Amino acid sequence: MTDAVAYPEALDRWRAGRARHHEPLPHLDTATLLAQHHRDHDRDRWPTLLVGPNAGEPHPPELARLLHANSAIHDADIAGTTELSSDVLVVGGGGAGCVAALTAAESVDVIVASKLRLGDSNTVMAEGGIQAAVGPDDSLQRHYADTIRGGHDTADREMVAAMVHDGPDAIRWLMDLGMTFDREEGAAADRPLRRSRAGGTTAARVVSFGDATGLEMMRVLREAVRIHPRIRILERTPTVELLTDGNGRCVGAVLHDLERRRLVLTHAHHVILATGGAGQLRLGGSPTSNHLGATADGLALAYRVGARLTGADSFQYHPTGWAWPARVAGHLVSEAARSAGAVLVNGLGDRFVDELAARDVVTAAIARECAEGRGIERDGCIGVFLDTPTVVARDPKLLARDLHTLARLGRRNGVDPATEPVLVAPTLHYQNGGVAIDADGQTTVEGLLAAGEVTGGIHGSNRLMGNALLDVCTFGRRAGRTATRPAGPRSGGPVGIEHLRRWRRALIGAGLPLDEVAPILFALPDDPIARRAAAEPQP
Amino acid sequence: MAGDATDPALTIDGRTVAFRAGASIIQARLEAGFSPDVGAGCVGHGSCGSCRAMVRRTGGREVEMVLACETDAEPGMVVSLLSLQVDDAACPRNLSVHQAVVDAAAGRLSPAAAAFDECVMCDLCTVACPEQIDPNHLGMFARRVRAGAATHPAELLVRLRDIERGSQAIDLDVVDLPADPSTAP
Numbered sequence: 001m002t003d004a005v006a007y008p009e010a011l012d013r014w015r016a017g018r019a020r021h022h023e024p025l026p027h028l029d030t031a032t033l034l035a036q037h038h039r040d041h042d043r044d045r046w047p048t049l050l051v052g053p054n055a056g057e058p059h060p061p062e063l064a065r066l067l068h069a070n071s072a073i074h075d076a077d078i079a080g081t082t083e084l085s086s087d088v089l090v091v092g093g094g095g096a097g098c099v100a101a102l103t104a105a106e107s108v109d110v111i112v113a114s115k116l117r118l119g120d121s122n123t124v125m126a127e128g129g130i131q132a133a134v135g136p137d138d139s140l141q142r143h144y145a146d147t148i149r150g151g152h153d154t155a156d157r158e159m160v161a162a163m164v165h166d167g168p169d170a171i172r173w174l175m176d177l178g179m180t181f182d183r184e185e186g187a188a189a190d191r192p193l194r195r196s197r198a199g200g201t202t203a204a205r206v207v208s209f210g211d212a213t214g215l216e217m218m219r220v221l222r223e224a225v226r227i228h229p230r231i232r233i234l235e236r237t238p239t240v241e242l243l244t245d246g247n248g249r250c251v252g253a254v255l256h257d258l259e260r261r262r263l264v265l266t267h268a269h270h271v272i273l274a275t276g277g278a279g280q281l282r283l284g285g286s287p288t289s290n291h292l293g294a295t296a297d298g299l300a301l302a303y304r305v306g307a308r309l310t311g312a313d314s315f316q317y318h319p320t321g322w323a324w325p326a327r328v329a330g331h332l333v334s335e336a337a338r339s340a341g342a343v344l345v346n347g348l349g350d351r352f353v354d355e356l357a358a359r360d361v362v363t364a365a366i367a368r369e370c371a372e373g374r375g376i377e378r379d380g381c382i383g384v385f386l387d388t389p390t391v392v393a394r395d396p397k398l399l400a401r402d403l404h405t406l407a408r409l410g411r412r413n414g415v416d417p418a419t420e421p422v423l424v425a426p427t428l429h430y431q432n433g434g435v436a437i438d439a440d441g442q443t444t445v446e447g448l449l450a451a452g453e454v455t456g457g458i459h460g461s462n463r464l465m466g467n468a469l470l471d472v473c474t475f476g477r478r479a480g481r482t483a484t485r486p487a488g489p490r491s492g493g494p495v496g497i498e499h500l501r502r503w504r505r506a507l508i509g510a511g512l513p514l515d516e517v518a519p520i521l522f523a524l525p526d527d528p529i530a531r532r533a534a535a536e537p538q539p
Numbered sequence: 540m541a542g543d544a545t546d547p548a549l550t551i552d553g554r555t556v557a558f559r560a561g562a563s564i565i566q567a568r569l570e571a572g573f574s575p576d577v578g579a580g581c582v583g584h585g586s587c588g589s590c591r592a593m594v595r596r597t598g599g600r601e602v603e604m605v606l607a608c609e610t611d612a613e614p615g616m617v618v619s620l621l622s623l624q625v626d627d628a629a630c631p632r633n634l635s636v637h638q639a640v641v642d643a644a645a646g647r648l649s650p651a652a653a654a655f656d657e658c659v660m661c662d663l664c665t666v667a668c669p670e671q672i673d674p675n676h677l678g679m680f681a682r683r684v685r686a687g688a689a690t691h692p693a694e695l696l697v698r699l700r701d702i703e704r705g706s707q708a709i710d711l712d713v714v715d716l717p718a719d720p721s722t723a724p
Contacts, residue, residue, distance in 0.1 A: 177683070179686055190691065203718070219660050
């Protein structure tokens with residue numbers, strides 16, 4: 001096991017070191033730090049994709065396996081099955097799926113097919129907030145520049161500009177839908193939104209609802225979708241394949257109705273892919289903050305139908321997941337704690353990084369402390385301290401007012417953040433890239449749109465806090481609007497899974513096995529039996 | 540365990556007990572020796588509402604709310620009697636569900652909305668509600684009305700107007716705006 005400072009000793013050093021935590025930090029060479037201590041920089045050890053639009057590009061092995069996978073569906077499976085049709089099919093019932101569905105349903109009929117219960121998603125777990133340049137000291141340009149620089153200038157500039165431009169209107173849309181945001185104290189009815197600063201940004205731009213912003217957003221979206229007369233909801237109905245016509249245009253999907261144990265062919269003029277993230281792939285054995293449903297289903301579906309991916313090799317590790325106790329390992333301590341001034345302290349009682357630097361920098365800095373023996377060990381769990389007691393002492397109402405989730409997880413796990421620092425370590429949090437889309441949400445496959453975490457290009461190689469929920473709303477609305485446009489002329493060719501014939505030929509040609517099946521839907525990738533049970537259609 | 544080995548059995552409050560064919564859940568429960576101090580009142584008249592139970596049938600996923608005295612025992616059925624007051628006890632977040640419903644019914648939307656700040660929409664209060672009020676959905680309704688009717692922040696409206704007028708255009712080449720020291724947090 002890596003060397004680390006034992007918890008009791010680390011506590012003593014933390015107490016002794018508090019007085020010097022205001023001192024300036026030593027200079028940090030971020031390029032070297034990231035190269036040595038961030039998992040995204042392991043590319044030379046990753047497998048190269050052998051088939052599909054991104055062939056030749058290295059991806060993490062857990063993801064490459066899914067992108068190289070076969071479909072569980074064969075022609076015989078879909079002969080004579082139940083069929084549904086709608087103007088729009090939304091695949092995924094999280095934040096982006098619900099936003100897209102509500103937007104499209106302003107003028108057309110929509111089916112939302114969700115693997116889990118509607119709303120059970122990463123969105124509901126988002127704590128920090130949503131960025132939008134609404135402050136008088138802020139501007140769209142500033143939000144744009146912060147996002148581009150935060151992503152190490154690897155994001156698609158047009159896409160970032162589109163997202164940033166839509167920010168203030170997204171906030172108004174959410175308010176009109178009935179979402180509550182924190183406002184400044186005061187009596188005036190039009191008093192300002194409370195804003196806080198995200199790491200790596202130059203203005204206070206994150207608006208929120210306590211540290212449960214995603215919960216508030218998701219329950220409002222879910223309620224609105226549930227009562228919408230033009231939206232039909234199919235829960236416990238994962239999508240296991242896409243449907244194409246003779247020209248390769250996406251014209252629907254094969255759904256698996258788990259309740260009735262049957263496949264359902266759903267025809268649609270547009271399919272909006274909103275399947276979310278990939279944290280449950282647990283790259284390199286990493287803990288994850290993600291919902292159990294985050295299994296990269298949409299990437300596998302889109303890739304074999306021919307959609308190009310962009311930046312899908314880049315992942316965000318949130319710097320502050322709970323490291324102890326083990327049963328909550330990976331769950332988040334919101335960045336709001338650092339925004340409020342909580343510092344990070346190593347086993348020697350020293351600060352080691354600007355806590356509000358970009359997330360990948362803070363993550364790599366924590367990884368370096370742990371790798372070089374300055375981490376803190378408690379019951380076999382290793383991390384660094386997030387100094388919550390000092391900031392709570394300054395602002396005694398902080399936990400009750402802004403950090404409910406931290407307080408609740410603390411209570412449940414015997415940690416009082418008001419009196420003892422929280423042991424934290426990086427946790428796999430977000431897929432920075434994904435299916436390439438344009439500003440209308442259009443993928444490289446006609447008829448197939450995408451929105452939310454499944455997409456790529458918007459965050460470059462590092463996402464800022466608060467830009468995920470904004471991405472969900474912005475591109476959810478854009479894809480929803482695009483899906484209401486008349487579909488292009490159909491080829492007239494047969495609707496089915498012809499693309500799989502080509503895909504299987506390609507797999508065989510590349511010497512890849514046909515018995516790896518994706519999407520995996522529920523199981524972890526190292527559990528082949530459960531994986532097949534979930535993916536195969538039941539008699 | 541009551542009955543002989545060939546009798547059908549169900550699980551009540553964690554105990555597997557045998558029952559006579561045709562027995563109601565509450566009869567099976569009483570015959571198995573459970574105390575009648577909770578969950579048993581009129582024992583079949585269907586009038587007192589004391590024997591609220593959550594039931595999952597063999598092979599099913601749905602949890603149903605039933606009156607145990609009106610529901611036949613079935614082999615393999617899993618039953619939990621709700622022995623507590625259902626209003627707030629139904630909430631795993633300990634929210635003041637009952638008071639919030641009273642507030643909403645009296646038109647006091649603001650406290651009704653605030654009561655659901657930490658609601659996770661697990662639907663347990665709706666499942667448990669004997670009046671079929673759907674308290675959490677009522678709470679969401681109160682929240683959405685309150686938020687939707689609130690006055691928009693002035694600065695948000697100013698920014699939206701600026702965007703509409705074109706004075707917030709983004710230059711794709713400007714990616715380096717240093718922090719304005721006067722606005723540092």
